[in-house]
Amino acid sequence: MLFRNLCSLVLWLSLAFAQDVPVAFTGGRVIPIAGPEIPDGVVVIEKGKIVAAGPSASIRIPANARRQDVRGKTVMPGLIDSHSHIGGIDGGDSSAPIQPEVRVLDSLDVRDARIQKAQAGGITVVNVMPGSGHLLSGQTLYLKLRDGRTVYDLLMPGADGKPLGGIKMANGTNSRRNAPFPGTRAKSAALVREEYVKAQEYRDKIHKANGDTSKLPARDLRLEALVEVLDRKRVVHHHTHRHDDILTVLRIAKEFNIRVVLHHVSDGWKVAEELGAAKAMCSIIVLDSPGGKEEAKDVSFATGGALEKAGALVGFHTDDGITDSRLFLRSPALAVRAGMSREKALFGVTMANAMMLGLEDRVGSLEAGKDADLVILSGDPLSVYTKVLETWVDGAKVFDRADPKDRLYATGGFGASHDQGPEIFYVEEFE
Amino acid sequence: MRISFSFLTGMLALCSAAAAQIAVVGGTVHTSAGAPITNGVVLVRNGKIESVGPASSVRIPTGYRTVKAAVVTPGLIDAHSVVGLSGYLNQPHDQDQREVSAPIQPDLRAMDAYNARERLVEWVRGFGVTTVHTGHGPGALISGQTMIVKTREEPVARSVLVPEAMLAVTIGDSARVQQGKSPGTRAKMLAMLRSELLKAQDYARKRQKDDSSQARDLRLDVLRRVLNRELPLLVTAQRARDILSALRLAEEFNIRVVLDGAAEAPLVIEEVKRAGVPVIVHPAMYRSSGETENLSFETAAKLHQAGIPLALQSGFEAYVPKTRVVLFEAAVAAANGLGPRAALDSITIGAARILGIDKRAGSLEPGKDADIALYDGNPFEYTTHCTGVMIDGELVSEELH
Numbered sequence: 067m068l069f070r071n072l073c074s075l076v077l078w079l080s081l082a083f084a085q086d087v088p089v090a091f092t093g094g095r096v097i098p099i100a101g102p103e104i105p106d107g108v109v110v111i112e113k114g115k116i117v118a119a120g121p122s123a124s125i126r127i128p129a130n131a132r133r134q135d136v137r138g139k140t141v142m143p144g145l146i147d148s149h150s151h152i153g154g155i156d157g158g159d160s161s162a163p164i165q166p167e168v169r170v171l172d173s174l175d176v177r178d179a180r181i182q183k184a185q186a187g188g189i190t191v192v193n194v195m196p197g198s199g200h201l202l203s204g205q206t207l208y209l210k211l212r213d214g215r216t217v218y219d220l221l222m223p224g225a226d227g228k229p230l231g232g233i234k235m236a237n238g239t240n241s242r243r244n245a246p247f248p249g250t251r252a253k254s255a256a257l258v259r260e261e262y263v264k265a266q267e268y269r270d271k272i273h274k275a276n277g278d279t280s281k282l283p284a285r286d287l288r289l290e291a292l293v294e295v296l297d298r299k300r301v302v303h304h305h306t307h308r309h310d311d312i313l314t315v316l317r318i319a320k321e322f323n324i325r326v327v328l329h330h331v332s333d334g335w336k337v338a339e340e341l342g343a344a345k346a347m348c349s350i351i352v353l354d355s356p357g358g359k360e361e362a363k364d365v366s367f368a369t370g371g372a373l374e375k376a377g378a379l380v381g382f383h384t385d386d387g388i389t390d391s392r393l394f395l396r397s398p399a400l401a402v403r404a405g406m407s408r409e410k411a412l413f414g415v416t417m418a419n420a421m422m423l424g425l426e427d428r429v430g431s432l433e434a435g436k437d438a439d440l441v442i443l444s445g446d447p448l449s450v451y452t453k454v455l456e457t458w459v460d461g462a463k464v465f466d467r468a469d470p471k472d473r474l475y476a477t478g479g480f481g482a483s484h485d486q487g488p489e490i491f492y493v494e495e496f497e
Numbered sequence: 498m499r500i501s502f503s504f505l506t507g508m509l510a511l512c513s514a515a516a517a518q519i520a521v522v523g524g525t526v527h528t529s530a531g532a533p534i535t536n537g538v539v540l541v542r543n544g545k546i547e548s549v550g551p552a553s554s555v556r557i558p559t560g561y562r563t564v565k566a567a568v569v570t571p572g573l574i575d576a577h578s579v580v581g582l583s584g585y586l587n588q589p590h591d592q593d594q595r596e597v598s599a600p601i602q603p604d605l606r607a608m609d610a611y612n613a614r615e616r617l618v619e620w621v622r623g624f625g626v627t628t629v630h631t632g633h634g635p636g637a638l639i640s641g642q643t644m645i646v647k648t649r650e651e652p653v654a655r656s657v658l659v660p661e662a663m664l665a666v667t668i669g670d671s672a673r674v675q676q677g678k679s680p681g682t683r684a685k686m687l688a689m690l691r692s693e694l695l696k697a698q699d700y701a702r703k704r705q706k707d708d709s710s711q712a713r714d715l716r717l718d719v720l721r722r723v724l725n726r727e728l729p730l731l732v733t734a735q736r737a738r739d740i741l742s743a744l745r746l747a748e749e750f751n752i753r754v755v756l757d758g759a760a761e762a763p764l765v766i767e768e769v770k771r772a773g774v775p776v777i778v779h780p781a782m783y784r785s786s787g788e789t790e791n792l793s794f795e796t797a798a799k800l801h802q803a804g805i806p807l808a809l810q811s812g813f814e815a816y817v818p819k820t821r822v823v824l825f826e827a828a829v830a831a832a833n834g835l836g837p838r839a840a841l842d843s844i845t846i847g848a849a850r851i852l853g854i855d856k857r858a859g860s861l862e863p864g865k866d867a868d869i870a871l872y873d874g875n876p877f878e879y880t881t882h883c884t885g886v887m888i889d890g891e892l893v894s895e896e897l898h
């Protein structure tokens with residue numbers, strides 16, 4: 067019920083901010099992701115949705131459309147970040163290694179300046195996750211980076227009205243600590259399997275009760291979330307670096323028939339064959355140097371290309387604050403430097419991530435019917451000299467580099483890390 | 498006298514490497530000493546640059562090996578790093594950039610901790626970095642000394658350019674120590690630094706008089722060199738007030754200061770300019786949080802526009818990425834107002850001048866060390882590769898990076 071109300075609020079907000087007239091971005095290079103790049107293209111949006119995208123010669127622009135000339139610029143879908151920590155969020159505490167009942171929803175600070183910085187980086191959808199210091203640190207949250215006053219303004223409700231998100235898990239070294247945390251890798255795996263078995267039994271009891279409330283087990287927030295995982299309604303976003311840890315995740319996912327996205331995948335190039343054969347969804351990180359911790363000692367720019375060749379699905383993430391949301395396009399560019407195809411690298415910051423979040427029908431490409439989430443770039447997406455000029459979410463412009471207030475978030479400088487004041491909705495000029 | 502066979506062959510190998518004669522031919526040669534040369538040639542002999550010019554005027558003598566690249570630059574200089582001391586695994590056994598037993602340890606020498614075969618030294622070398630100013634890191638009031646070294650994989654005594662380059666000082670939050678100990682506040686940091694320098698003045702007077710009652714003190718020996726302006730203080734200061742404190746200290750004791758980090762320098766740019774101190778700017782992609790919350794991709798551009806001498810750096814990272822790469826940092830600075838020419842200067846000749854090694858390194862000019870980086874395109878573009886690296890006339894990397 068609560069979520070239905072939230073949902074209607076979001077709907078109201080998005081209607082309130084959606085453009086009244088269609089907008090046509092004309093004459094730019096269009097990278098639709100859904101097809102080949104278009105040197106001279108048009109994208110038309112209306113009421114928060116894309117209504118057309120294609121070559122200028124073949125797109126009819128509605129007579130009432132406001133035209134925005136983007137000649138010399140590039141239009142591509144809003145970037146999707148499948149793993150970020152913006153919003154000043156937290157997850158589980160240090161009391162236990164497995165905390166599926168904890169929600170990012172209950173901790174997000176919508177005024178965190180890093181949300182504005184992510185908009186400045188062209189990011190329109192983000193999976194905000196708790197950290198990797200637990201085997202399971204909590205429920206993640208998929209956000210639309212609209213300009214928001216409360217967390218509800220940014221949610222992406224699913225068919226049942228509940229905000230979409232996954233669940234964050236980790237193996238390897240981060241989640242190894244003193245008791246009650248596991249002390250070894252085998253113990254880590256055993257604790258997770260034990261928890262899944264409990265959830266299976268809980269689900270069986272619910273099934274057996276067959277609607278008879280007297281026979282239903284007491285509600286268990288932890289197991290409820292895990293049942294969603296077992297039912298493949300909630301994706302596991304799994305931090306994993308070392309080659310053997312990666313295979314452990316796949317092994318357990320197969321045992322319990324779980325939908326899993328592998329995150330970081332630093333050693334992925336060592337087990338590329340296995341990842342390809344499993345058609346694994348890999349959200350990788352690109353770092354400026356190897357190491358920083360033992361399990362990332364062999365992280366490589368070449369992982370993206372190696373996994374692409376092996377046939378895995380490759381996405382990129384910022385892991386913000388590990389890398390900066392404003393430099394997200396640097397990750398696919400460095401992957402291209404090390405052998406990945408340009409096409410799949412750009413797919414990796416858009417559609418691949420949409421697929422990993424189960425949002426491929428709504429976002430990730432410039433196709434009629436999808437959400438009007440797009441970025442306007444000053445040049446080629448893989449050039450260091452290219453700037454994000456504008457970011458649009460649901461047909462509303464949320465970042466404009468020409469606006470000095472927005473530019474501050476793009477470049478940094480005094481005040482760029484301060485939380486948003488009340489001015490974003492109520493006061494035109496605060497300064 | 499018997500000389501072993503392996504020793505002889507070793508000597509021969511050394512001689513042949515040093516005596517190698519190479520012609521580096523570049524579609525564009527950025528010399529950092531004037532306009533770029535189209536279709537340029539750099540002749541290298543005995544580890545030094547012999548001549549530089551357009552192919553039309555520089556004849557390649559017979560017997561020279563030719564090495565080609567689309568773009569050629571001087572070997573890059575990382576003006577401030579901790580590679581070789583702060584290892585890539587980030588485990589206690591490979592972290593030697595900061596000793597925590599005391600807040601003031603000027604006697605710690607970088608050479609005594611540097612691992613030339615550390616993976617991060619190799620890593621930055623692959624991206625064209627031929628010289629690093631490395632050593633004790635930020636995070637203690639006086640953490641120790643720094644040195645300037647070529648990134649060769651050989652004993653430090655052979656690759657070092659300046660064994661005692663600067664003395665690393667930090668003013669700000671990261672120099673605070675646990676409660677009940679000092680320094681716990683900024684004001685205390687300055688009081689301690691001033692007291693230490695006064696002590697060194699007194700020590701210097703006594704030692705000058707050859708006062709045999711004054712025992713030699715390794716720590717004060719170093720501070721005495723600071724007072725003599727032989728050794729600059731490398732002051733890591735991010736907040737505007739900490740930058741001003743560093744400038745005040747320089748003025749009071751008439752010592753040389755090089756500002757490091759300087760995230761909020763744009764807020765006190767007039768003061769920095771007036772003081773005439775150079776700035777080794779924070780990495781362009783450094784994280785903006787805590788003391789660096791107000792940093793900007795444009796810090797380097799703003800300092801450059803004000804005419805302040807600057808260099809870029811890879812800096813110190815406590816976590817991933819364990820080191821940054823100045824080629825990448827300069828690229829982002831170039832794209833954010835600094836421009837490619839000044840950005841390249843900031844990791845070549847500009848860095849060399851601040852480090853006082855510009856007679857040997859930092860530009861492609863006859864007589865200088867043959868430290869050269871090769872690329873297959875615009876060095877700053879993400880998708881360009883560094884295709885070769887030469888140090889002292891020897892190709893130390895020929896792989897794509």
